[in-house]
Amino acid sequence: MEIFQQYHIGERCLIVDIHFSSKPELNAQVDELCGLVNAAGWQVISSVSAKRNYPDPKYFCGRGKLDEIKQQLAACDIELVVFNHSITPSQERNIENVLGCKVIDRTRLILEIFSQRAQTYEGKLQVELAQLNYVATRLVRGWTHLERQKGGIGVRGGPGETQLELDRRMLRQRIAQIEKRLEKVKKQRSLSRASRKKHSVPTIAFVGYTNAGKSTLFNKISGAQVFVKDQLFATLDPTLRQVNIPKLGQVVLSDTVGFIRNLPHDLVEAFCATLEEAIEADLLVHVIDYADPEHLAYIEQVHQVLAQIHADKKPILPVYNKIDLLDNVDAGVYYRQNKPSEVYLSAYTGQGIEYLYEAIAKFFNQQWLKGVLVLSPQHTKIRAQLYQLGVVEKEQIAESGDYHLAIHIAKSDLTHISQTNKLELMANFSQDDSL
CATH class of the missing domain: 3.40.50.11060 (GTPase HflX, N-terminal domain)
Known part of the structure; x- marks a missing residue:
């Protein structure tokens, strides 16, 4: 159809x-x-x-x-x-x-661009789902030239109504089919993320306004060949790469679709599966086009979209890109003045990339805990939660029955478990990880 x-x-x-x-x-x-x-x-x-x-x-x-x-x-x-x-x-x-x-309208235009950009199976499914949800409200317009039902007992509907109802049923069936397939993709992504957590691999998602230089920076760091062009929505499909960060080790980087002003809520909902990499990341690197006079307004727009996808509480590292287009911007001076909350660089020339590495390493070295957590026998629920997160590296049971768990966990995850169970776990945590 x-x-x-x-x-x-x-x-x-x-x-x-x-x-x-x-x-x-x-x-x-x-x-x-x-x-x-x-x-x-x-x-x-x-x-x-x-x-x-x-x-x-x-x-x-x-x-x-x-x-x-x-x-x-x-x-x-x-x-x-x-x-x-x-x-x-x-x-x-x-x-x-x-x-x-x-x-x-604007929504239809963005959908047209998305349909041209989608390359992966998941991306094409998401585009088709957004298109079908959009066109469902406009379907009646395609059959106004055909006969309409006048009403009355025993009056049969004309061919226009028959075709309209047929198309509506086909739309509903196709939407349900796509949603089912996307749910399967979502579960596969969930398994991949669980595996990364189990092996204590930090995840970083690049977010930002469209055309801010996310893909250029992603390529510079990872050596990937993500499509780069000076235009809006040049990149649609998410890309993941594992890279080595100095003083930190292996991390997983993900490049996501760019945000835009007044991005319709329906489109945000349709692309939530793609944006899950941002939702589930340990750190968001917010790439900003520092050479754009409107960059402050664009920062606000990105924060609004992050709030829509419930990722606004994630730690954010602002990265001011394209300093090669500006005069008197020294990446080292700017970084030292704002350390470690902001980074200034040029993804195109590579100037300032080392400060991004340093900021990322500092963040994760401060935000991750490695040591032994002691739990009493009645706290088996907490023990199960730690195993579910995949952060337990080794376990011993003492003669008293206490669990001694060698863990490597994000500080935010340990805090969340503490608050959920109303128990201060840091009091039972030691950074000596020898068992």
Whole structure:
């Protein structure tokens, strides 16, 4: 069932940017919209902007503004209009009826880019799931030209309703099928993470605004060949690599999809499986484009998305990238002044990479505990939790019945177990790990 229309590379489009003074959360930068359009492989031929207090419930930007857009479409021979906002199915239908051309919103544009970028089996499943959830609310529009049921006892439905119900059932079945497959992928990832925890391998996830240089930095450190390009959402699929960090040892790095301003909540939900590497990581390296004048606003946007996926409580190491594009930025001086909370570097030239290694090593050396924990016989529940985490390296049982467990555990995990069981475990912990 082909219900999600694909657009051609080089598609000519007009972009619409409406600034709402009473609803600033709806506003997004027009430059970013142009970047998204270019990332989709389309051409921005013309643009229309306006200011309103509230979105028009029927036409979103108002009927008068639509007449202006229609004139520009005719003058420039354009058949595609892109809104820098999310619009409702009814608004989309009303706007298309007036303009006589295809209209897509910000969410649909991002989905178009995601469908082009996904390479792995999991990524393609997530894109298809997001597309199906999006199109489910707009399915009725595809059959308005067919006969509709008028109602009444004994009246049979026309072919339009039959086809509509058939497509709805097919959508529901396909969505359930994809969700089942993604759940299987999620379990496989969970097993891999449990194995890493069992072997005390720290995990680090690279997060940040799209086009901040995450993949470039990831490649520089890991030697991977993740696709890198100066465009929004160049990387979609997550990549994991095991690397050696000086003064620390082996760690697992993961590169995740970039965040963006006003990323629709439905898309965040659809890509939670990909973002699980960030949710479950021991440390988040927040890569920031320090050369971008808007970097402070982008930092806030990243924190908002992290809150959406419940990863905002994770330890974060800010990494200010692209210092090679700025004057008078010395990576060593900046790092020593802010040690160890911030790192300044250039992923492109490699300047300052050693300070990132040092900051990561310092974090994990301070945040991980290695030693012996003594538990009394009645605390078998805590013992079971430690084994479930895979942090027990050796165990002996004393003549008194106490458990002596040699563990290597994240300080946050030990604190969580202590709080859950209302028992101060640090009092029974010794950094002498000899049994």
